[in-house]
Amino acid sequence: MAHKTISLHVLLTVFLVTNYSAITGAAETGKKSLLPDRSVITLPAPVYQGRMSVEEALRKRESVRQFSQSPLTEQELAQLLWAAQGKTRDWAARTAPSAGALFPLEVYVVIQEGVFRYSSGDHRILRVVKTDVRRQLAAAALGQDIIRQAPAVFVIAGVYKRTAEKYSNRAKRYVEIEAGHAGQNLLLQAVSLGLGAVPVGAFQDAHVKQALHLPVNHEPLYLIPVGRKRFVPP
Known part of the structure; x- marks a missing residue:
């Protein structure tokens, strides 16, 4: 017994x-795994009525460099991507202004499940790389460990040729101004969602392109790690 x-x-x-x-x-x-193992994923529809005013988001915006390991939800990813480059009308209008409505920006998100490119026209993401490349991306960003630790890193790339066909030598300025618009949209949306983020501009372009398997004419302009804030005692 x-x-x-x-x-x-x-x-x-x-x-x-x-x-x-x-x-x-x-x-x-x-x-x-946060996302289904498919090459094309339709994202949840963006929410147009948030819980925070624009003024409050501006007041609370700060650079956050300590994140928890908790992944972003699919809805949060969808909302952040839409804020950066989402479609706002039945025609081609986007959340960020674009010189000549030429839309030279491409937005990628790097998460544990791989690298995805955002398709704003149909609000989907397309898998580019099937493995977690945050460690390689951190190395390309001069060893900034925040890139490796963040559950999601948004990458804004510019295709200068799209704008240059109309604006010639002014294209570089216009594309980079537009990247700033998209980056600020994403940063403020992160605040509204209760997330932390920080813009990163120090990286080796060629190494970023290699890590993310970017097309030759997609030039990385901005890395933005995003995640839930981790409390660090003083």
Whole structure:
């Protein structure tokens, strides 16, 4: 009888430990996949009525460099991508102004599941790389560990040729101004969602392009790590 009691205790302990690990392990290690394993993913529709005014988002905006390991939700990813370059009308209008409505920007997001390019016309993301390249991206950003630690890094790239066809040698200025508009949109949207973010401009262009498998004419202009703020005691 004593042997049976001990065996039941052992089995119960193994059952509880196994199930607790199954429930909590993904959250603790960050290994649970956020997105379905597909090459094209339709994102949730953006929300147009937030809980914070523009003025409050401006007041609260700050550079955040400490993130928890908790991944962003699919809705948060969708909202941030839309804020940066989302479609706002039935025609081609976007959330950020564009010289001549030529839209030279491409937005990528780098997460555990890989690298994805945002398609603003149909609000989808297209998988470019199937592996986690945040470590390589951090190395390309001169070893800034915040790139590796952030659950999501948004990359704004410019295709200068699209604007140059109309504006010639003014294109460089116009494209980079537009990247600033898109970056600020994303930063303020992060604040509105209760997330932290910081713009990063120090990186080696060629190494970023290599890590993300960018097309030759997609020039990286901005890296923006985003995540949930991690409290760091003073």
